[in-house]
Amino acid sequence: MTLLQLRRGALGAGLAGTVACAIGAIWAPQEFFAAWLAAYVFWLGVPLGALALVEVHDLTGGRWALTVRPGLTASLLTLPLFILVFIPIFFFLPELYSWARPDEAAYLPNTFYLDAPFFIGRFAGYFVIWLILAAIALLRSPLDGDGASGGLGAVSGIGLVLLAFTATFAAFDWVMSLEPHWFSTMFGLIVGSGQFTTGLCVVILVALMAKRMPAPGEGPPSDRFHDLGSILLAVLLLWAYFEFMQFLIIWEEDLRDEIGWYVKRLYGPWGSVMLTIVLGHFVVPFLALIWSPVKRSRGALGAVCALVLVTGLIDVWWMVLPEFPGGFTWFAPVAAMGMGGLALALFLWRFERGLAKAERRIPAPRGVRFERGVSHG
């Protein structure tokens, strides 16, 4: 399967999923918006995770960035799409958020924050910051060099702080406010580290699948993937730490206003979903990645990344969907496919152009032909 075929397939799946969702939304708007929001929170991890990775790399350096460079650039360039796909939600806020329904909001103490114009204003604010950071990262890209860090200067440090705050508040706004009485200060970091994981897995998977010439100074493939596997392990540990600490604190306090969030998610069908997430998003990848040969094998590392991506999507469903009477509907996978297809098509389009540019830059050794085909790993 070549990149072009994959891109056409992604675009087809994206359009089909989006159209199916749009038609279904006529009959079941709330179910559609719940699924659309979950898909949004999941796929936004692609550009946001890439942004965080670029800035972390700028601070710490490392050869691994050379391996994922084309993927990171393409991920950053998908960011504008995520402004577009959120716009329908603005027109139907009361379908999603009880604070946007005047009769229910009357009892809320925090309506100054949970207020439609302010909500939209904050959305604009987050994207202004993210777009500026992404633009700086792309224009002054340290990734064009030899893998050394420092090209962004002070921007990367300040950028990471800004990113942590904006991602936290974005998670508060979009997901936590679904239940306006419930709060957890750690929630933003849980969603944010989940998005970081998504972004990282996508660029690793793409780097594993794309057959291309290594950039100068990149080192042998097994070493490069070993580093990426170690980073994935660290990020998963961070995610698990946040997730467990929130659960531990709320479980120990057992307060009426807080425990309800977990009661909805720990019992019944969502309880087994949670076990799936714990196993697939932490236990299995953890045990696999502490074993060095897994990190050195394309197939095994790819399988771990795929598992983490799938369970990451299930994790977002587990956070968003129990708040709605409809729960899990056919909209959830179709919306994820629709938005993911569109994002992937855009991603692959930029990725291909990035590869073509990189090939022009690296002088080809005689007798070696560049391959741009993508095979399923």
Add this chain to the structure above:
Amino acid sequence: MSTPELYGIAAEFTTAEAVTAAARHIKNAGFRRFEAYTPMPVEALDELIAGKQVALPLLIFCFGCIGFLVGFFMQYYLAVVDYPINVGGRPLNSWPAFGPITFEITVVFAVGGAFLAWFIFNRLPRLGTPLSAIPGFERATIDRYFLCVEASDPRFDRARLRWLFERCGAHRIAEVAA
């Protein structure tokens, strides 16, 4: 042919590339019990002299598992069997609350096990190796690279080793007394 009073034959090289190439030749010639002494880590050598290294991560993992079980069941025993207290109606086996301590003890066992295993595998504490008797061996901590095939190697053969080392461009060859 092993000689009892001999520890091995050592060769001195001036570059990391030379010692790596020599180690590769020695390994290809069928020798297994050899060790390199270098002023800084030479990554390629790790893979040539490996064998024992595979055991260390596995050992650390086992120590971690033991720590996990010890950490969890210590708390389980205290809270459920030895001194059960009703804390606000929570179950006696409050496993989420055991989490942080279980994690800490897992880490202590894994790190402690790693340290212990590292100590034993390196045959510490000892003040030196038989190679310390070679004049100029202290340069192994400065700018020289030593490779020593031990006499306990089943294929040990003095003449053959000397010939191999010479072909590999050894700067100096010395017999090491046990």
